[in-house]
Amino acid sequence: MLCTQFFGLAAVTCMVRALALPVSSHITDTEKGRRKVVHVLEDESGAVIVQTAPGKVVTHRGGFITLPCRYHHEPESSDPARIRIKWTKVTDAFQFVDVFVALGRQQRTFGAYRGRVLLEDDGPGDASVIIQNITLQDYGRYECEVTNDMEDDTGFVNLDLEGVVFPYHPRLGRYKLNYHQAQEVCQQQDAILASHGQLHKAWIEGLDWCNAGWLEDGSVQYPISHPRDQCGRKDAPAGVRNYGYRHKVDERYDAFCFTSNLNGRVYFLKRFKKVSYSEAAKACQRDGSVVAKVGQLYAAWRVQLLDRCEAGWLEDGSIRYPIVNPRARCGGPEPGVRNLGFPDKKFRLYGVYCFRKNKESAAMPPTQQPNKAISTIATNGTRNL
Structure with missing residues (x-):
């Protein structure tokens, strides 16, 4: 259930609904109807602040997904043609990539999203968008901004992908890749550099790898499920070991790649x-x-x-x-x-x-049931590779 409170005139609130679906679960009727609670508060200055509980929507490469966002504006007689809806993608470097903008009946998509994004338009106050033919690069955090004349507010949706993380090094050997080369080799193998969240999830599912690799944000990390002396110390706790952000040109490691359907x-x-x-x-x-x-x-x-x-x-x-x-x-x-x-x-x-x-790259419907999930352990029979 969505819980909302509204204060003042001409205030715009954006309410984000997110489904938190684990990769290994089937989508149930209960989960389809679950929505995150959004609290709208008013500070001492009278401004409206939107707070959303963290969540995500989950799909896979080649599928399609709705990024949910709703808004309310007062007075109710406000002209819908003056409502501006804008979606952007927020990268780890806090850069904003334009995705979609709508003003009344006018709509526009940008860059790699051209021809793949449309407004859901499911009644008054719906600012949700549908992204079709999902790519690996679509993974990440999106901002929904709704503007009514001088008032605006924002909400966020995290888009996650079902998939698998795997460690990679080229024929030249281990620790031969700078950051840009790591990006390239993952792309060559039908993948992208994994995010920290994707690597952490893979570690929870059992990934154990003793060699450090680049991640999408420029950090270098590696997952250890079974601590041992040759991988940092036997008495150290299990977890994702983090070398921090490294020099993207001068330093060399392996890569952790992510791929999907x-x-x-x-x-x-x-x-x-x-x-x-x-x-x-x-x-x-x-x-x-x-x-x-x-x-x-x-x-x-x-x-x-x-x-x-x-x-x-x-x-x-x-x-x-x-x-x-x-x-x-x-x-x-x-x-x-x-x-x-x-x-x-x-x-x-x-x-x-x-x-x-496949001859046709038609997106699968959202009711497509995921296959049985299995551990994402990547191994050749030993854990210290």
Whole structure:
């Protein structure tokens, strides 16, 4: 239930409703109807202040989502054509990226949001927007601002994505990437640099990794579920270890990448013999596909529950395989994507994981039920990698 109080004339209040849906849960009727309570207070100067409880809305790449925002203005006879609604995205660096603006019947979207954002317009006082064909870059915090002549107020919505965090380093070895290179390698593997919140959530779900990596905000961190001397000290508490904000050009670490739902399918190409990297690429091409990227394999493991106890080439030249149901002969007692490193592309022979993109990239309806969630542990059978 939304609880509101209104003070004074020509005051505009923006009320944010947020659904807090964990990645591993099905969306129930109760959760669909849950709304965050918004308290509107008046300070000594008579100004109206909006306070919203923290929350988030959750979707996945390729889906669509409503960022909820409502407002009330007095007197009720105010001209709706003079109400200005503006949505912006707020980055960790406190920079504002224009998303959408509406004044009466006039509407405009900006940048990467063009053609994907529209006003929900569900009756008087609705400033909610719908974002279609969600991308990885849409993740983050959004500001809803409503202006009536000289009065304005704002509310915030956090957009979260279902997905998986995975550590990454290139063929050159560990601790070879500055911040900008880390951004690039994640993008090359169909991912983005993970946020602190995404890494923390992955740690809660079991991610344990002993090598520090860049995050989206320019900090360097790593998650430890099982403290040990080679990873900071055995007597130190478990948690996400934080090196703080590092020099983005001069310092080098690994990367923690984040990816979400696939617009396609990853599969192990069945062949009678194992092949070199170049032969693997040709085999996928003949099958109407391409060699899968690392992020695509992780997404397939997490979303499609891909389970295959056969090592295969990936696009970056690494050899990996996904395990949902652990068994002794498949690399250890925990689920994860096993990593066998970067062998010689010409002379080492393996299978191959291919990726075939969907013909149509239609967004799935919000009633789409999430697949069974599994741990986001990324491992090759050992915890100290």
